[in-house]
Amino acid sequence: MFTKQNLSIFLIFFLLWQNGFAQQKRSLNHSDYDGWESLSSEKITKNGKFAGYQISPQDGDGRLEIFSTSSPGKKTVVYRSSGFSFTPDDAFAVGKILPQKDSVKLLKLQKKKGDDLPKDSLFLMNLASGQIEKLARVKSFAIPSEKGSWIAIQFEKEEDKKKEEADSTAKEEKPKKTDGTKLLVRTLDGRESWEFDRVKAFGFAPNGDFLQYTLAEEEKEDNAAVYLLDLATGQSRLIHEKMTTYSNLVFSPQSSYLSFIATDDSLKAKKPLHTLYVYDVKKKDLGIQLEKSGVKFPNGRISPDGSVRFSEDESRLFFGVADEYKAYAYESDTTILDEERVSLDIWGWQDEEIQPMQLKNKANEQKKTYMAVLDLNRLEVTQLATHEVDNVILENKINKDFALAWTDSPYRRSYSWDIQIGRDLYWVDFKTGNQTLIEKNASGFPRVSPAGKYVYWYDGRDSAWVAFDMASKAKINLTTAIPVPFYEELHDSPSLPGSYGSEGWIEGDAAILINDRYDIWKIDPINPSAAVNLTQGQGRSSLITFRREALKSDEQFIDPKETLILSAFHEKTKENGFFSTTYEGKSAPKPLLMSSHRYYGLTKAKESTQVLVRRSSYQDNPDVYLTDLSFKNLNKVSNLNPQQAGVKWGSVELVDYLANDGTPLQGLLFKPEGFDRSKKYPMMVYFYERNSDGLHNYRAPAPSRSTINIPFFVSNDYLVFVPDIKYELGLPGPSAFNCIIPGVQTVIAKGGVDTDNMAIQGQSWGGYQVAYLITQTNMFKAAGAGAPVVNMTSAYGGIRWGTGMSRMFQYEQTQSRIGGTLWEKPMYYLENSPLFMMDRVQTPVLIMHNDEDGAVPWYQGIEMFMAMKRLNKPAWLLQYNGEDHNLTQRKNAKDLSIRLSQFFDHYLKGAPAPLWMTEGLPAVEKGRTLKYELAD
Template sequence: MLRRISGILMLSVMLTISGLQAQQKRSLTHDDYDGWENLSSDRITKNGIWVGYMISPQDGDGRLEILPFKDVSKKFVIPRAQGWNFTPDDTYAVGKIVPQEDSIRVLKLKKTKKDDMPKDSLFIYEMKTGKLEKMAEVKSFAIPEKGGSWIAIQFEKEKPAKKDPADSTAKAEKPKKTDGTKLLVRSLDGSKSYEFARVKSYGFSRNGDFLHYVLAEEDTLDNAAIHLLNLSSGQSTVLHKGNTAYERVTFSPKSRYLAFLSTNDSAKSKKPYYNLYLTTTSNPKVEEVATRNSQGILENGRISNDGSIRFSENENRLFFGVAEDYVDYAYESDTTILDDERVSLDIWGWQDAEIQPMQLRNKSREEKRSYTAAMDLTDRSIAQLEDREVNNVILENKIERDFGIAWTDAPYRRAYSWDIQIGRDLYLVDFESGERTLIEKNAPGYPSVSPEGNYVTWYASTDSAWVAYDIVAQKKINLTSGIENVVFYEELHDSPSLPGSYGVAGWLAGDEAILINDRYDIWKIDPRNPNAAVNVTAGEGRKNKIEYRRITLDREEKSIDPKEKLYLTAFNEMSKESGIAEGSMNGSAPKSILMTAHRYYGLTKAEDSDEILVQRSTYKESPDLYLGDLKFKNLRKASNLNPQQANVKWGSVELVSYLANDGTPLQGLLFKPEYFDPNKKYPMMVYFYERNSDGLHNYRSPAPSASTINIPFFVSNDYLVFVPDIKYDLGLPGPSAYNCIIPGVQSIVAKGFVDADNMAIQGQSWGGYQVAYLITQTNMFKAAGAGAPVVNMTSAYGGIRWGTGMSRMFQYEQTQSRIGGTLWEKPLYYIENSPLFFMDRVNTPVLIMHNDEDGAVPWYQGIEMFMALKRLNQPAWLLQYNGEDHNLRQRKNRKDLSIRLSQFFDHYLKGAPAPLWMTEGLPAVEKGRTLKYELGQ
């Protein structure tokens, strides 16, 4: 009896404690957004001894945390650090320290001039000793990419000395006219240093044995010049001087050469001509190696300062850009015409390859277009690789072959407005001669070359197959057609276009085989005998609905050593668990190393050891950084993001399954408030955008909304949030949404804890369209939010996506809108899927957001919806953020939208008083004077 009483008392105490904890936790507010943190720029030294990462709030000052890999408790914190990195010798961490944001804000309020604002500082932190060195007024800095223990620091322009007010005869110092400032080049330990004045630009060689720097002109007395600093000897050599500009300065991979562009034309010239110069670092005598008159370059061409300069890895070849020569247009150069007399118009020609909006969008890029040429450094001969007809030569990160791949879609470009899957002609290009050999016309994929240069591969979507082109035999090989009962196209593809592939995982050494992914497994295919393909993951992926993908641990990997361990990511399509597995090239079943109810991503391995970094998250757990090794046992948490979350009502998420109206099994995500009581009735928000259930273990930060409801905010404020998956039938996007969303909602309502009289839907863009469609088909929702919705497919079909300048035709014929034909081929489909034609059925209050610089969905679509509802006397509000795009970019507007979304839905689903902006509106005469957030009575 006493034991029973004791148990009752204990239970009572536990319930009391639980109740107190519930009282202590609070709901998220809009004020919480700024302080919510994320982790980025995580790095590990090559030797695996030191780790660092940035933690940044959404608004405010961030910090850098550096710690020894073996002891996460010994963190060294550098406030306000940015742009940091470990040095190549694994000894130091370097980066900038930016001014405090609060201080910057105060100065901006005071209208402080830009030159008088606080500047960045530099830090140099020696990990072993804990010594921290800082330097003020730093404009930029650089360290070598691969080797050396050097740093170059460019300082801000020095302010001229101010006039002494006590000295009436003194004059204020006149600032010198120059773009250059002081550059300090020093060893990281400070034992050696070199200082140079009026430096405009600078850069290290890859291995840190040389540094170039360019001097700016100063008051026309000192000329621009380019210098080479030998970091071993400390000797600085003038390479060239007297020209007005030195640009695109580039070292060869092993520092044998230095190349640059230079011009002596006026800095104000609109048509400067550049020449290409080259020198060796061992004997720095500059040679002019290419001009616009050089043999081999593009006819009527010039050396382009907009093109990059690259060297081959063996340093035998130099690649540079050539542009078309300047054209003198009589109308443009006619000085007798006033600016207000000049005609300004766009002419849309039916024969144009691209429509005018797309041409205008790409105008700057086209004006800077350059065509790659290659120079043989043994005899200085030049071969033009690209021209107006074929202008896409693929130069890999490391150029190790004497040939490459080029492609052009010019013959098919005119159809791109309605066919975004146009083909391209593929060529082999000889870097020595520039000669091109056609290997495939109208290929439906993008090509790549095998590591040893024996094959060109691409995915042929028209055949749903991977193909290889044998360069020596000059024949095409179908790599996957002989594999029975397996497809290599995207199996869940449900739009009227050709499905894509699941990609490749790399090549085995010697081009012995290529690894190709299907939906779940990985196949090893020898191009010489593709019918003998081996399922590397032994079919275990498809058998268990687990997606296996190879992990690339070496970022500079050229090919795969078949004897090395094969590490795989593993994702269970049904449970959404993920982890790591170990496989082999012989086709044995993968062995699970790690499989948990988390999301893992961002895996990084130390270059010279087995230490790894990986981020891990769930809906409840921030994506903190974990440390471990390739055994993936006992991962240790290094960071501690968002400790404030412990004091906030957060909630949970669960995976739910249901059937669409046509019987298709679907999944969705159901988010529940903290302290969820199944015996209570909760208002429910429904958000959707195609398929989202794979994101079960994604962490969702409280953040101001760019367009959609912030799920953690609504869940923390005691809403259920349901996110159903949607699968589409071609030609029926609206009915498909209804057939998947409505039964999903009904399945949740059937659980008994949903207040079915207080449900709402919200979506943006494609989701906004589906919201608009659903409220014409059902009155089951108390309120709706539609962001950038297409409501009239007949008018939107002929519109422009101003962000790219493309016609919207492809959207309906091939992609997301899924009609599958032109407006004149399928007019009824366009009408029946357009909510505008059925607005008279709407009885649901709607909050629309559509902005006047939307680059994806025509702004008038939101206006058409609003005006229809206004005409029908249905409650509707249109939020139009001035100068904003499809999704809000400016944080101030995101915060505003977040407030209005929560006020709107709280009013309709929770009975909260309506804010004044809903009841009174915001007249134009009050714009900018008030926000009208105040709640009515």
């Protein structure tokens, strides 16, 4: 009999067991990073019968998991797979298999290089039978993009064979050197196959009818060539031979033509002349050979650096021409030694771009091309791009008789301080090359509607969507009559606000779908005032952001008869999910799925209703789920990181609070496992603009590229608070204070915070705010500032070396939010610069600023460190050699993670300081020790 006494005993034992189980969980440590998995490349066959995804640890060997959607619990695993695809016939999965990472590392430690290291393999998996075929030493492979049951496999060079000792006197003929290797072309089932030697490049026609391949030259022989393999007959045709290089081989959409560019000039020639060839596949005729003389560009030549594309109807071939190479006497003077040549940069005030931008873009400028078109019926060339209007925009599928063209050259000189310069818009006729002006100094990035009736764009200056009617040549304001804003409502910088984007056009250009902050509008350009709110205003009234899910990867226009699937995000609760409605807009959207998760990566099978979708929360890995468009049954098919169950993970809470000016804001409070408000926990505060929408984002334990890893600190019994920040123009520092401090105070009032042990950390713009805050308050016991701007006056005129741009735009228009020049608003620059208040700082600081930072001048970190050193205040500067704004090398990220945790553990938990903090790391010990050891 189960009495109350027995029940009490049972509950006591249950609680003891539960507490014991909780105690068995451990905190994350730095060794956990490498094995933590992420998922990518989820794919589903067109018929929806099979799906797969790639799982990769942060460092180590990954795997591919493939399953039948009818029995998703049964998976076929391909270990060390990389870059897989399903074949167009839905019959096979194909991809590479990488060498075992530990084996490669061991060989590298033995100083093995190049050909002595293991090579990639290839796998072919028959989806119906599950059988897997593997081929070794594979260099590359290809399958047709649209249809066909073929694969082409290029192998690595054959391994050197040891000479037979039996015939030591025999002279063996040395093989001639060539860049080419063996190519195997075969059916996926292996029933038919062909082999070709010394192949350099190859590619299928999209419809899988043909394969082109190029033979490489052999040593001392001029025998490079282009061949065409007819996959229906197995016959291989010689198309052309005996050129130095062949490039840009492109099939027309229906395989009627094969085009390529070739030259017989030396590879070292400074001005090689190229010829454009067009081979008629059906007529077996290389009838079109376009040389320099056929180009309609002044002093122009055919360029191998431009893209080559056919129109959808195969009547036109688009290609690039370039200016003739210009020879200079000084450059070609052979009487001057290299050490005698002058090397300098001249910065001219009249230049469109400043010298650092020119140098950054030099390689692209040297390969600059101007688009031209060859009419394959009339055999006439029309020049489309010119020196004056040099940008022509071709669509994914070229099915119109015109294209957009634009230039920003008249306004380019202002780009160093105005990144929202205008552009002159034109449409260019493919038959005549005539350029017709659409608008001067337009604000926005134009596109052409699918049926070609309109050119449309978002005009930032008018905060409106506009269209240009190609028939009437009239400009239409699409959104002015709609009583809601279409600009970003939370925009808080001195630049023009952006838009919420558009969702595409209804078939026949009958209407365009445009987003406001919450809802989607269907707007007929002929009658914009009759716009229809497809989501019935439910988004704005409910604070739900609706966005259309594009379910077709190759969609050109929207079929209005289809169901409209919407993603949905609640602005306040952060719930996420999917709704459905119609393109008529006569009824409110119907909820299909809404929960406290993040949903993303919706992938639909082309020929069925099966879909894959990712779902995550802070506790739940972003696993793949299988469902259909009803979203009624979500079947979890992947299982990332089962080891997380044994780790203290914690939770996240949404915090509502008011900024000092009364603005409602939100923040994220990450809490340790078993959080008890009656206890006191050290707290880290991290910030960067607004982050609260990421409530349900999964955050993987990973080495720090610049900022604290939230799961690591939470697992190690820290609270981590991430507040949102709203900015007032001209007051970035005070704005940060007015939003961050009230947020911290709100969290403190909730309980559980050890107010004597709180710290702040941020990177870049967050690093600036850290530097500013510690000049305004002593409430934080330690601070970490990555790449901080501390002196806006010295940073203002500097260069962002990653782009070559002047930093002026950042202060006048974007993130720094000053809203004027240094000479217009000098006090704003001074009062927002922490350097001039550094004597107020009482907080120990760990700074990271790297010597190849391309975004924030490295000397900013030095200025902060030297001020702290001069003032005899505790500060350390971590400078990773050769690293950019955020760390890119994993070894350095691991190092930073260790130092961040040691620094904050020392100040917030009373842990012993490591030797690098107490003794430093003298230059003579650099590379010999890391000094992680803790001081006695």
